[in-house]
Amino acid sequence: MFAVYAVEPSPQDPLAALRVGERPEPVVPEGWVKVAVRAASLNMHDLWTLRGVGIKESAFPMILGCDGAGVLSDGTEVVLHSIIGDPSWGGEETLDPGRTLLTEKYQGTFADHVVVPARNVLPKPAELSFVEAACMGTAWLTAYRMLFVKSGLRPGQTMLVQGASGGVSTALVRLGRAGGFRVWVTGRTEAKRELASRLGAHAVFEPGARLPERVDAVFETVGKATWSHSLKSLKPGGIVVVSGATSGEPSALEIQRLFFLQLRVVGSTMGTLEELRDLLAFCALNGIRPQVGAELPFERAAEGFAAMWGGDTAGKIVFTR
Template sequence: MFSVFVSAPNPDDPIAALELGERPEPEAPDGWTRVEVKAASLNHHDIFSLKGIGLPAERMPMILGTDASGIDEDGNEVLIHSVISSPGWTGDETFDPKRSLLSEVHQGTMAKYVVVPKGNLVAKPAELSFEEAACLPTAWLTAYRMLTNDSRLKPGNTVLIQGASGGVATAAMSIARAIGLRVWVTGRSEEKRQAALGHGAHEVFETGARLPGKVDAAIETVGEATWSHSLRSLRPGGTLVVSGATSGPNPKADLNRVFFLQMRIIGSTMGTRTELEGLLGLCRDTGLRPVINEVLPMSEAKRGFQAMVDGNTAGKFVFTN
């Protein structure tokens, strides 16, 4: 079957590691099922996989992709929850120390078919297209958990979202607006800041700019480049929620500020199946939809990967079969 995959990592030139071609069709073990993929979306996780980050060479070749929507073996329209917990695990899947995402241990979604545990299938609302639904399980679910479970935010509170064009950040803008938050966003370019206004931001600022007031929470996915600004922007007792570090993982801690102003720093990773169902309900009930940069056939996936590597994204890239 035609697939988007990696056979050998390339830390310096991830696009050079990207392969498009034939891979064997997957077989579903006991308790798993096969899904015909209609749409799969691109995430930074896929770029990390090409670099060999979180995906050692001994697990390759590996089909890329964590997100997908499609048709299950019974003909149902489904969405895949991509957090694969270990056998027998109960409770919050994100706390399972042996959990993985699709394309880390098990083959990913950028192919004609993918196999997943039966419990990882979620019914796709008829109101969402396959392309829209495929955007939700990683970046959008991560943003949803950050804004609901982790941040302690209430309607009317102000949230700062660092980075105007990242996948999680773009999702967070739209979700934050939909749940009644005041949304402030930073961006490196005027073009990206203006795009953020269309994605849900109430106000936009240059990266590192002095804000007109303190915020109740900051959503951090950039890391070293924006960490200090996030801490300086928080009110006393405010919350910084971090789920990524695209600019580097080792910022200045500024611990004096953290403990003196009693700030909360919360790490966040993905979300549960229940939270994914909650996100789908929010989309269904409010009309919220993911921002899609471009829909491409799977055979043209390289264009989307290159745009993400170059930082030229303003929403999700979706690949279709």
């Protein structure tokens, strides 16, 4: 079958490990289902896989892609949940020490077919296209959990999103506006700030800009480049919700500011199957659609990877069959 895959780990030049070509058809274990992929979205996680992060060298070649939407053998249209957990785990899904994502241990969605546990498919809402639904499983689910599960914000309060154009950031803007929050966003370029405004941000700022007032919550996916600004932007007692650090880890935690102003720092990773179910329903009910910056056939996947590697994104990059 046709697939987009990583042939080996390439820490310094991840795009050098990218291949487009034929891979064996997947075997379907008992309790799993085979999905004909119609669309799959690109995530930063795929670049980490190319670099060999979070995956054993023995797992290569690895088909890339965490997210996807497609069709079961009986014609049912589905959305994929990419977290595969330990069946014996009875606690919170994202805390399962045995959990893994597609592309870490199991082959991913950038292919004609993917196999996943039967519990990992949810009905695709008719209101969402395959391209839109393919954006939901990682970036949008991460944003949903950060905002509605972890932040503790109430409608009417002010949130700051650091970074304007990535998948999680654009999802936070759309979800925040729909949830009744005042949404502020920072962006490196005029084009990125303009995009955030089009998506519903109430105000946009340059990185590091002094804000008109302090905010109730900051949503962090950038890390080192924005961390100090995030803490300085918070009201006393405010919260930073962190789900990534694309620019690296902060060089200083600024402990004094944390304890003196009683700030809270909360980590957030992905989301649960039930949260994905709720996210899909929320988007369908409220007419919310993901920002798709580029839609490319799988054969042109290298273009999408190059754009993400270069930071040239304006929402989600989606590959289609």
